[in-house]
Amino acid sequence: MKGLARKIQERMRDLDKVASHRRAVLYPAAKRRAAMALVPEWEELRDANKKAKAEILSDLDGFLDRFQESAEARGTTVHRARNAAQAQEKVLDLCKAAGVQCIVKSKSLTMEECQIGPKLEQTGIELIDTDLGERIVQLFGEPPSHLTAPAIHRTREEIGQLFYEHGLVPKGETDPKILTEAARKSLRPYFLKADLGMTGANFLVASTGSIIVVENEANSILGTSLAPFHIAVAGIDKLVPDIPSLQSFLALLARSATGQRLTTYTTHYTGTMGRPLHLVLVDNGRSSLRGTPAEEALACIRCGACLNECPVYCRIGGHSYDWVYPGPIGEVLGPALSGGPRNELVKASPLCQACSDVCPVRIDLARHIHDWRLDLSAQGQLKPSLPSSLRHLWGHPFLFRAAGKFARHLGPLSPVLAGFTKAGRAWKRGGRNLPKLPKKSFHELLKARRKSNPPQCFPHSPIQEKKEIAPSPTPPNSPSAPKHLHFHDLRKLFREALEEAHGKILPLSALPNQAMATPKAMVIGAELGKFWTPSPSQPWKINGCPLLILSARHGIARTGSLWVELETFEERLALTLPEEIILLVPEDRILFDLPQHAAELKHLPPCGTLLTGPSKTADIELSLVIGAHGPRRMSVCWIPSATSASK
Amino acid sequence: MEDPEAGYSTLLLMTCATLAAMEISLFVPCFINQLFPEAGMAGFDVLERLGFSPRVTQAHCCGQVLSNAGDGPGAQALFKRWAQQHSQDEETVVILSASCTEHLRNEIEAAPKRAQIFEFCDFLVRFGPESYPTAVPKTLLLHTSCSAQHGRAGARTQRSLLDRISKLRVLEPQGPEGECCGFGGSFATTFPELSGSMGKDRIAYLQSAIPKKGDTPFLTPDALVSADLSCLLHLGTLRSYPGWPILHPAQILWEALQ
Structure with a gap:
């Protein structure tokens, strides 16, 4: 017990740090609220998510087999690891067999959980974390402190000093833009030389075998597109039934995490493209949750909303939890996946239910935290958090009332005496005085009243039926795709959403005459009288290329996203390596919403991404910087529907 | 009477x-x-x-x-x-x-x-009745507890109830929902410094509802009111507590029934 309590006590000594951390964390919480206000069907989406995950959990083994079958049919090799050690071993074996020297790794909580990175580094493999936040904590030599913002506990001054010590910036540099730029410059060579790209997975789609990776910076897709080998590591809890059910998760994941309509890149890896793709599916205790009430915690999509909303997390910071999963979700998963010292995490909650309210998959986190306390104490693995004397007092009404009476007799002396008890001392440590007692208790007052004033007989009105209990107001119904939205309206909606994601609309007349373009875009260009040069296939030739033109299948108005199919590695590089990209989209192919997009996806290419704006990051004090690892500028150009692209 | x-x-x-x-x-x-x-x-x-x-x-x-x-x-x-x-x-x-x-x-x-x-x-x-016979010309600061805000005990009913009393002014912080006050039963003594700090922040949040000097109307709260007196037990014993009397909505209703 001392561990966590002492850690929190020490943390609370530096109130400035507590306050600045709280301010930082409340920022994405506010963004989430603003995003939520624009989605009237929010509650229905939460229900849909909960239902989809319940379906998975009702037949987890069946869905795992179905996923493996579909994934292997598309060339992905699936490995299963029972625990962290097996996962480490699997990855290590694969690396050894391929002679891997240098790995570029994007964010993966499951890898962090299984400590795969340190294991690889021990064998002399160079492992580079490429997500800016992860890179920062890697250089600091510490674990991430938040599910989606790993370096949220660090200030720009600390990061500036760190980068200075690593020779990336001059001394005293604190501008997030310059620091991000320095990280981009220093990491690009690793991308170009790495022989393995490692990623996590946000979702695994059972029906198609797709691995979905969601990111803002482009580091993940860049790593998997440049390196000749891709290994993804994911927990078995990442499954979703199919592409249509995936959409309601996507609709809430980014909005819950950062308030974005959609993350910049939502990449669907569905099978191989001539280079090996391996997936390590990790159990590591997850199955042990099955059949228990806490099973629904396996539905978690790691958005971090419960952390941002938690009054405890926002003050004590992720490192106080001393585990990869901090905050309310960590408290629920801790005893299940880790046990031992993580059991006491369930105490770090006032059970205020703020977490349960925001969870996009409707996990009742507060209830599970409460249930864990009872279960763990019943098993003798956790000491109840009140001293046994006080619990006895509470448990015996007679004693409790007698003690109250005695204390009232003592008058002003009782708070003084209570101050010597353990609970009393703790109460005072919180900056509080012990409460003064009233002269009489409620029951004593009532008794005295009844003696002096026997109950009066009030006139009764005739017995009437109880008023019907008003049902709680139902949330407004969802605006399913507006039926008669003209494509001008869709374009307007699209523009708003795209500009919010820092992308631009480019008029047809502003298309350059000279540029590089992908083969598909060149065909469209030729019809428009533009004769662009083909994009080179060698990475070093595209690297730093000022402008590249690509094409996209369709746009999604409500999120400002484009569905870009990447059938060759050249296309993947063309999307991620240039400084600026322009995407050509047939103007009659704007869909309203994600469900409509899902209906359009009849055949999934081996790689495709939902692209929403230029690459970006907010890993330094949550200040937004456009241009992380991918393009710094991104614009969309509507192409007249007469061109071949729309056919 | x-x-x-x-x-x-x-x-x-x-x-x-x-x-x-x-x-x-x-x-x-x-x-x-x-x-x-x-x-x-x-x-x-x-x-x-x-x-x-x-x-x-x-x-x-x-x-x-x-x-x-x-x-x-x-x-x-x-x-x-x-x-x-x-x-x-x-x-x-x-x-x-x-x-x-x-x-x-x-x-x-x-x-x-x-x-x-x-x-x-x-x-x-x-x-209960839709209105109460006696006006209560008081200004109250209202604390909405987590149970009333997030839970199933009846969301925000204390405000609806107080609104049925004429001349009563209720001050409630605007903007996003407030955080937990930090009481949480044994939480208050398991992590006392954290609990106390949350309490202080909650008081600052409540104070944000009080008009500043120079604002019109300039109001000072006559009491802090909540349907969860356990929160107010914690807030009220904080050494930095501004001293507002602590009342349950029932005590205001009683005045409105005189």
């Missing part, structure tokens, strides 16, 4: 449609019994004045304190005692604390006999 009979019949006339001679009982939780007896009395008097003739039970505690501290058997024993006191089927129990109501609601779901339970404000919003 010169002519209680007359006042009472006016009131009956006003609300006869909604006033049922319901058989109800009033549960005054352990800490209100010991620390806020006036709130308990006000709750009792208001219900009696409105014609509900509540039976006050001897039940001691719903078990929430022990349950939250992780003492399952202790909490179960207390809940069993509580349920024995309220064993009549379909009995309506009015509870003078939102968080206890929520705890009981969860426990009762698992129990064989289901008493109908209501938090005090929730009960009066549903079954």
